[in-house]
Amino acid sequence: MTLHEGFTPRPDAALGGIIKLAILAVGGQGGGVLTGWIEAVARANGYAAQATSVAGVSQRTGATVYYVEMAPMPADGAMPVFSLQPAAGDVDIMVTAEMMEAGRSIIRGFVTPDRTTLITSTHRALAVSEKMVPGDGIADSDEVMAAAAIAARRFIAADFDRLAIANGSVISASLLGALAGSGALPFGRDAYEAAIRAGGKGIEGSLRAFAAGFEAAQAPQQQDEPAAPPKAPVAKGPAALLAQWHRLQSRVAALPAPVAELALPGLQKVVGFQNLAYGETYLARLDAVLAQDDPALGHALTREAAKYIANAMAYDDVIRVADLKTRGSRSARIAREMGLRDQNVLQLTEFFHPRAEEIAGLLPARLGARVQADPKWMSRLTRWFDKGRRLRSDSLTAFVTLYLIGGLRFWRPRTLRHAQEVAHLDRWLALALGYRATDYALAVEVIRCRRLVKGYSDTHARGLSKFDRVIDAIALVAGRDDAADWARRLREAALRDEEGKALDGAIQTIRSFA
Amino acid sequence: MAERSFKAEVEDLRLGAGETFTGEGILAITKALLENGVGYVGGYQGAPISHLMDVLADAEELLAELGVRYEANANEAAAAAMLAASVHYPIRGAVTFKGSVGVNVASDALANLASSGVNGGALIIVGEDYGEGSSIMQERSHAFAMKSQFWLLDPRPNLPCITKAVKDGFELSEASNTPVMLMVRIRSCHVTGSFTTRDNKRPALSVREALSNPQSDFARVVLPPMSFAHEQDKVRNRWPAAERFILDHKLNEMFGPEKAPLGIILQGGMYNGVIRALQRLGLADLFGNTQVPLYVLNVTYPLVSSEFHAFCQGKDHILVVEEGQPEFIEQQLSTFLYRQGSSLRLHGKDIFPMAGEYTGQVMLDSIAAFLKQAAPEMLPALVRAPNEDKPRIPDLTKTVPIRPPGFCTGCPERPIFAAMKLVQKETGKLQITADIGCHLFGSLPPFEVGGATMGYGLGPAANAAFDGGGERRPVSIIGDGGFWHNGLSSSFTNMAFNKSDGVAVIVDNYYSAATGGQDIMSSRADNPTKATKHPISKALRGIGIDWVREVDRTYDVGHMRDVLREALTTDTPGPKVIVASSECMLNKQRREKPLAQQAIREGRRVEAPRFGVDEDICTGDHACIRLSGCPSLSLKRLDDPLRDDPVASIDQSCVGCGNCGEVADAAVLCPSFYRADVVHNPTPWEKRLATWRGRIIGWLQARRAAKRLSFEVPA
Structure with missing residues (x-):
């Protein structure tokens, strides 16, 4: 919580005791219920109150404003004239049920330093526009937090959604608690709890969430504590393998610190993907990069290589998918996430759709390459394999099938897919290191371009094609002072939309001068 | 089954004389209808008056006790046509729908009704959906009142005033033999408050009784020469009668000091916004006691010139607060002034924005600007010379994403649009028109399917120019609500009759889902008072459309895509129609979740x-x-x-x-x-x-x- 006392509030002389409260919620969050509770509290405590909203189609996940005004009821029973909508610069209490909605309330001018208490939940309900970006399109909550600290007279923020869920309720209850706890309204805690009890639905859960919200608003410093650093994965397995692992691990420890930081998870990833020997190959590749790196530049090149070589080596093939789907840790995780109890039974359905390419990829490299070049064989494979498969992985037949495929790791190095991946990896590394002598920063950016290769089937093909186009465009700018900057821009453009429109634009720009 | 049940609220409709009703505006209107002896009610759902229809549906028992007939009309035109009962019989009737969509659909019936004139009070309650949160095109219902010559009420937005307007509306209608439209804005429909109730009143003549004693008078039929006589009657008799009633019963209100060099004329619905602006300028108190004279038009059509001139007496500046465009009221008042040779300065859209909602900020800025011109000495020093040091708040407009409404979790329409997106990956972009309803969210990201909406039930009709076909077939989308509202006749008979080569997808989610989940003809629920379970496909076959594919589980995206592909490629001539059916998830969850929880508790x-x-x-x-x-x-x-x-x-x-x-x-x-x-x-x-x-x-x-x-x- 921040308390912003830089501005003295200016009460309206002619408007004795009026309180203007707006709620900005996402459809389905119970903004209407919260509004009803607040109205009930006000009326039960001798206030005249009026609420309005524009629910309409906005119930369907859109952003919705609810608005309440209240004033002490005069003895003569005269009714105050209340407004039906919040106005910019004229809101005393702003409650927002999501972080970006807090941002929206600031944009709309409902939060001002002279009067507004802003109570917001810090959790995110991502908008479609944020989710559909092929890269990372999530809006920056920190920017909103920073703006809120300036815009609000008083700012109370906590993850009220988490508090509600933890207490088996919904966010409207924890936000009512926060409102009560903030003391922004002249009513006691009992009054709010009475309103919840009068509501009659899910009372116990609502009261628990209310209490949690109340406490969070009163002692929000606990909310501000930084989250504990993520726990690092630990190696498990037979003693002999563990001993070898520790040897590899000590090789990582000997690397320069910035490199080791990413090389350890990288090594874990590739060893988990294949075996210890594969881990040695990883370290050898890394050493080759390190030999050409520059300590004065903080080993940026090797650090990035540690990350992306690991990702490239642990490619997504059928064997990896089957392996991950049949691990004991996965069963345990799903049971936990689904809230499975002893008396329940869990049925699991996996959705697979193998294509001829995946099947050919499992064949020995030479044979696979011949099959892949032969349309007849490919159409035959399509006929045999290319269809959606729903596997009930809790049944033995499906589980054992997946288990056997997951056990094909010994076979993997001989496969066509492996050969293709290795070739791609070698080309990409060679290309990056080729730029190393003339333009260190560009080499680093080329390493980072590996981020573009991801997904399965069409998505994977699209990723590869974007990667190729970015690499080709980089060749056009290589040699310029700002080449690295352009490489970064190209990569970011490629991650912005599915079809690559932004990337097309960036390439057009480059062609206009290169 | 509607999305929200009003069974509890219906009890409030039984409140008697002297008791206090506390609740939403739309419920208060329902109560007022019963207090005023309404004989029949009807309408078509849509924001913001859906709740009115839902309350009436839940209150059928009470309505039956009072001898009131309730119809959930097929569309707004049907609702308006129902008011024909008030033409010959002294029975009060009320219908409701959303403006301006509903008024557009109903305009044929409304025009004929207004020409015939009424004997019993006829009230059209329109939920005006203008401004923030609106889901329709932005225009005013006002024009319809003007062109068809019925009267328009726009009461101050609080429960006592809105319920009084129901009473005034019936009486005005009867006094002037003219239908009356009561306009309530979206926020007044949902505004909460209290009013003192009266006893419910049975209609003096019920529709059942009227049916036993049928009446007709060809002078009321809209045919020449009677229609020419109606036109004269409107101007010579009905209009003056309405003006008299408005003056005698003081339907319009004046507030503030009698003597002042300036004044504000406003639509009743703008009252609270104007008062708030005056409060913020220090010119009104909490209870609306204002230092600026206000002339509140609770009747915005017709305008009464004598009352207007009386208000203008001794004033130099007048501001008209009229939301939306064109500025009909301002133009009429200007004419009044011009005809009188007045030198008074009339302000309105020269200060206020021509288009868009009059938000708190607009109201404050515009009224302050008016006062600066007309009477700067009335303004507080802070407004005249603002010198406050405001902190610079960072610009978040680039950070905060827009959040338009979209499909709910588990919506059965989502897979239909996923399938359409996949088909378009094969065929390239298709010519697609859409309709009105939840499915219109498909035109937003991530699907971006559908490029036009021409009105309710008009999706396929909007593709008629492409009916002849071409390299790729045109595709149209329509919901089941739109199908029964108007689509069967306007869209599908149009396709069938013209041998369209197009593809139409009917999104059947078992309800009129976007308006709150009301039952319609093809709903699969048992409804004791309505005929449901009539398959859409049967209606299509009845009008000669034979290429009909029914998908009974829209979630099967692969199948959905294959059916679409087939419709786009088949050699069969004539319209290709896909009925894609799965239950609205919002309604399904509401029904099934409690049942499932109970089953778990009971050990099943x-x-x-x-x-x-x-x-x-x-x-x-x-x-x-x-x-x-x-x-x-x-x-x-x-x-x-x-x-x-x-x-x-x-x-x-x-x-x-x-x-x-x-x-x-x-x-x-x-x-x-x-x-x-x-x-x-x-x-x-x-x-x-x-x-x-x-x-x-x-x-x-x-x-x-x-x-x-x-x-x-x-x-």
Whole structure:
């Protein structure tokens, strides 16, 4: 919580005791219920109150404003004239049920330093526009937090959604608690709890969430504590393998610190993907990069290589998918996430759709390459394999099938897919290191371009094609002072939309001068 | 079954004389109808008056007790036509629909009704949906009152005034033999407050009784020469009668000092906004006592010139507060002034913005600007010379994403649009028109399917120019609500008659879902007072459309895509129609969730499906989201330092509709989705089998784990 006392509030002389409260919620969050509770509290405590909203189609996940005004009821029973909508610069209490909605309330001018208490939940309900970006399109909550600290007279923020869920309720209850706890309204805690009890639905859960919200608003410093650093994965397995692992691990420890930081998870990833020997190959590749790196530049090149070589080596093939789907840790995780109890039974359905390419990829490299070049064989494979498969992985037949495929790791190095991946990896590394002598920063950016290769089937093909186009465009700018900057821009453009429109634009720009 | 039940609120409709009603504006209107002896009510749902229809539906018992007939009309035209009962019979009738959509649909019936004139009070309650949150085109219902010559009430937005307007409306209608439109804005429909109730009143003549004694008078029929006489009657008799009634009963109100050099004329609906602006300028108190004279038009059509001139007496400046455009009231008042040779300065749209909602800020800025011109000495010093040092608040407009409404979690329409997006990947972009209803969200990202909406039930008709076909067939989308509203006649007979080569997709979710889940002809629910369960396909065959494909589980994206592809490529001549049916998930959950919970408590076997994502397998490309947009399918950032992009993640709100798995299959996306069905109260055999399988699977897992290295985060 921040308390912003830089501005003295200016009460309206002619408007004795009026309180203007707006709620900005996402459809389905119970903004209407919260509004009803607040109205009930006000009326039960001798206030005249009026609420309005524009629910309409906005119930369907859109952003919705609810608005309440209240004033002490005069003895003569005269009714105050209340407004039906919040106005910019004229809101005393702003409650927002999501972080970006807090941002929206600031944009709309409902939060001002002279009067507004802003109570917001810090959790995110991502908008479609944020989710559909092929890269990372999530809006920056920190920017909103920073703006809120300036815009609000008083700012109370906590993850009220988490508090509600933890207490088996919904966010409207924890936000009512926060409102009560903030003391922004002249009513006691009992009054709010009475309103919840009068509501009659899910009372116990609502009261628990209310209490949690109340406490969070009163002692929000606990909310501000930084989250504990993520726990690092630990190696498990037979003693002999563990001993070898520790040897590899000590090789990582000997690397320069910035490199080791990413090389350890990288090594874990590739060893988990294949075996210890594969881990040695990883370290050898890394050493080759390190030999050409520059300590004065903080080993940026090797650090990035540690990350992306690991990702490239642990490619997504059928064997990896089957392996991950049949691990004991996965069963345990799903049971936990689904809230499975002893008396329940869990049925699991996996959705697979193998294509001829995946099947050919499992064949020995030479044979696979011949099959892949032969349309007849490919159409035959399509006929045999290319269809959606729903596997009930809790049944033995499906589980054992997946288990056997997951056990094909010994076979993997001989496969066509492996050969293709290795070739791609070698080309990409060679290309990056080729730029190393003339333009260190560009080499680093080329390493980072590996981020573009991801997904399965069409998505994977699209990723590869974007990667190729970015690499080709980089060749056009290589040699310029700002080449690295352009490489970064190209990569970011490629991650912005599915079809690559932004990337097309960036390439057009480059062609206009290169 | 409507989305919201008003069974509890219906009890408030029984309140008697001297009691206090507290609740929403729309409920207060319903109560006022009963207090004023209404004989029949009807209408068509749509924001913001859906609740009025839902309350009436839930109150059928009470209506029957009072002898009031209630119809859930097929559309607004049917509703307006129903008011014909008030033409010959002294029965009060009221219908309701949303403006301006409803007024447009109903205009034929409204025009004829206004020409015939009425004997019993006829009230058209229009929920004006203008400004923020509106889901329709922006225009004014006002024009319809003007062109057809019926009267328009726009009461101050509080419950006592709105309920009084119902009473005034009936009386005005009867006094002037003219239908009256009562306009309530979207916020007044949902505004809460209290008013003192009166006893409900049975109609003096019920529609049943009237049916026993039929009446007709050809002078009321809209045919020449009677229609010419109606036109004269409107101007010579009805209009002056209305003016007299408005003056005698003081339907318009004046507030503030009698003597002042300036004044404000406003629509009743603008009153609270104007008062708030004056309050903020220090010119009014909490209770609306104002230092600026106000002339509040609770009747915005017709305007009474004598009353207007009386208000203008001694004033130099007048401001007209009239939301929306064109500025009909301002033009009329200007004419009044001009005809009188007045030198008074009339302000309005020269200060206020021509278009858009009069928000708090607009109201404050405009009224302050008016006062600066007309009487600067009235303004507080702060407004005249603002010199406050405001902190610079960072601009968040680039950060905060827009959040338009979209399909609900588990919506059965989502997979239809996923399938359409997949088909367009094969065919290239198609010419697609849409209709009105939830399905219109398909035109937003991530689907962006559909490029036009011409009105309710007009989706396929909007493709008529392309009916002749071409290289690729035109596609249109319409909902089941739109189909029964107007679509069967305007869209499908049009297609059939003209031998259209087009494809039409009817999105059948068992309800008029966008307006709140009301039952319609093809609803699958039992409804004691309505005829349901009439398949859309039967209606199509009845008008000679034979190429009809019914998809009974829209969640099967692959099948949906194949059917679409077939419709686009088949050699069959004539319209190709797909009826894609699955129940609205919002309504389904509301019905089934409590039943499932009860079954679990009672020890019966229940499967609860939910989807999940294996985050190690998800590569963070979000292709699945581009075929979904489901609120429960979101993203999460991993703690893994090797991962750049957030991965897909499904939260607890998932209802297990299946779209995620289906698109992953149909679009060949990735194998990271799984469906987990938690079986509550499994059978003993099922439980034994699961234990036995679990042991073998566990043994296999342990066996492999013992031979390899794995890296796991300790729990």
